[in-house]
Amino acid sequence: MEQNNKNISRRKAIKYLGLGVIAAAGGYTLAKSSLFGDKIKKEVEDGTLKMATRTDKATGKEVSLLGYGCMRFPTYDTGEKDQRGRAIKAIDMEQSQILIDYAYANGINYYDTAYNYHGGKSGEAIGKFLSKYPRESYFLANKMPTWLIDSPDKPKQLFEEQLTKCGVEYFDYYLLHALSSQEAYDKAYEENKGYEYLLKEKEAGRIKRLGFSFHGDEAFFDYMLNKHEWDFVLLQINYIDWKEQNAEYFYNELEKRGIPCMIMEPLKGGSLANLTPDANEILKSVNPDDSIASWAFRYAGSLPSVLTVLSGMTKMEHLKDNLSTFKNFKPLSEQEREALAKAIEEFNRFKQIGCTDCKYCMPCRFGVDIPAIFAAYNKCVKESNIPDLSAPRDSKFDKKKKAFLATYKNMVPEGARADKCIDCGRCKPMCPQKLDIPKLITDIKKLVKELED
Ligand code: SF4
Ligand code: SF4
Incomplete structure (x- = not known):
């Protein structure tokens, strides 16, 4: 088995984690004995601590450094099945409202939904949850489903539908969703005039800030940044993808151009909420009371050009743990970066084999299972x-x-x-x-x- 035995020197270790760095996501299982220390817990609950914010320089408004991703609200089984025989789930409106109220009361003012989240129901749900609060007291982000734009009249139809579903008159942040190839971008936003339409909506004030979420390569990223002016970009950044998916390049390009960055997948689909026992031990030896997940959130939040770090918090324990990180927010110290680099090295030392147990390779005529x-x-x-x-x-x-x-x-x-x-x-x-x-x-x-x- 290939051992990834990169002996990262102290200097290299810091570099690995991002030069000049000072400091959202999936449902996950918290891997720790205590959620957070009693002192912090009390301070979070009695409101002593304040949510960290970043200023969007173009608007002068303060955005909470922790944003609420609306793709993983708690759900319940409806008892019905879809065409493929899978259980159909619906958003648990009561439990989700409790989470949103708690988030709002604790200073989260950024809520991120998309056309397709929760089978198209997320926008309606978050619109309803937030409707009791003054519209100007929170930021609502929504996204144009790039893959559905097959004619020039589609962008308007989809955008109007989103406003209606959310019950709002404008979106604070609006994104071209999931850009992964120039071909798909050109078709939707140039040939079918999606960009032109969204720009008109921005001029009309129904979009305050226009950006895109990105999953493509470096060449396509450069193309996007050179093609138009953007107010912000949503990137997948976490301490593994910084090098492995070249998030470092994307982030640095934004920083160079002074474009604010939003972060998705800070926990890499939940996988950074619990590393291996040896890697966890390295982090626990430095901060025994902190969750393993909190390291990933602090890593993301320590990047200075980041406006908000999204987390899809399904359970109250996720929300409270994240609040304990972002209220009382501290960028990673040099000593913590060194520990994190060691934990990453340990985590990467032996990689799992990506076998899906499909058994296409079987049977082996020599009996090997x-x-x-x-x-x-x-x-x-x-x-x-x-x-x-x-x-x-x-x-x-x-x-x-x-x-x-x-x-x-x-x-x-x-x-x-x-x-x-x-x-x-x-x-x-x-x-x-x-x-x-x-x-x-x-x-x-x-x-x-x-x-x-
Ligand atoms: S073909 Fe064999 S080795 Fe490959 S994923 Fe399937 S079971 Fe695993
Ligand atoms: S003997 Fe080894 S190489 Fe040949 S089919 Fe079996 S597992 Fe594969």
Whole structure:
């Protein structure tokens, strides 16, 4: 198995986390014994602490650094099924209203919805939740569904529908949604005149600030920034994607041009709410009372050009944990950045194998149970139980070795283990995930042999 043993020096570690950096998202499971310390909890609940804000320089208005993503409200099962037989869920309006009221009372003033969230019901829901508050006391963001613009009259039709659903007369922030290719952008916004229409709405005051959310490559990003003037951009930024998805490039381009940045996926789909036990331990040793998720939010919020960090908070515990981070907000210190760099290095040391258990590679004519071997390996990665062969043979190593071999032997029957592989290569072209199965199996075979010798 390939070990990602980048020995990040102290200086490199800081660079990895973003040079010059001073400091939203999915539902997730909080991986900590205490949500947050009693002192902080009391200060959050009695209103002593103030929500961190950033100023949108163009409007002079203060935007809460924590924004509410409206794509993951609590839901309930309606008992009905869709055409594919999947359970149809509806927004739990009562529980969601409680969350929004709590968020609003604690200083969150940015709410981000989109045409397609919750099967098209999110806009209507957030409009209703916020209708009891003065319109000028919060910012409502919505997005044009790029993929639905197939004619020049579509943008107007969709935009009017969104205003009606949300029950508002204007959107504070409005985005071209999910731009991933120049071809799709050109078709929707140039050929079908989506951009021209939205610009007119901005001039008419029904859009206060116009931007886009982005999932494309560097060339397309440059194209977008050069094509028109933008008031802000919504980017996927977190401490893994900073390097792996080149978020660093996108963010720096915005900073250079003085364009405010909004952040989505600060927790990378929830995966940064709980790293591996060894990586968690590094962070806990620095801030024992802080959640693992709070490191990801502080990382995102420490970037100076960021206006707001979105989080889709499904449960009150998510909301309270995030409030404890953003009220009393502290950018990551140098010492914390060093700890985070070490935790990332540890987290990346052994990567899980992207096997989806589809079994297209099976059967192996030599009896190797490929998906079972990968599942055993992945379990050990998640539990920090892959012994590092370059590490000293101490008690920690022995503990991992024992746990790894036990898991491997429990999950993969004798006769189906990696030692039966003859590296014939027949399985490789069968894998839709493009895994180099023979190499991965050979690496595991070598690891097991080394541990057993
Ligand atoms: S390479 Fe190994 S696992 Fe793949 S088919 Fe051949 S023997 Fe089986
Ligand atoms: S084909 Fe690839 S993804 Fe599917 S079970 Fe085999 S290794 Fe896993």
